[in-house]
């Protein structure tokens with residue numbers, strides 16, 4: 001995991017490189033069914049393919065891939081043949097799989113994992129400190145290449161909204 005650790009030292013986090021360094025496949029801009037944001041499927045060789053929908057903004061695709069990585073790391077025994085995440089990051093029957101082993105608590109864990117990987121606390125605090133009190137939500141979400149709402153949630157969870165203009 002040392003290789004992965006060194007990939008968490010600078011924003012934006014290269015989520016695709018992290019997934020590949022763990023030996024798994026990544027398909028960005030994937031042709032997924034309507035209303036599916038992300039998917040993870042087991043490949044014949046036992047590895048997994050993590051995909052994000054071509055229909056969504058690059059920043060959101062990054063979050064979807066990080067969310068699927070969360071399922072890979074935290075819920076490996078529950079993935080089975082695969083699972084789909086809809087636009088609310090819920091396991092759903094609308095995609096290629098309908099994985100009923102994945103419950104709401106698992107989705108929350110995967111979201112929390114994704115936020116921690118894409119917006120490491122150390123790097124978020126550093127970005128705020130270096131700005132000397134002059135930093136906005138859009139400065140931060142662009143720096144970390146995540147959506148405004150993902151960054152706002154992260155700041156809220158870290159208790160840092162008061163230091164960032166436009167966050168709350």
Ligand SMILES: [Zn+2]
Nearest residue numbers: 085089107110
């Ligand atoms: Zn999910």
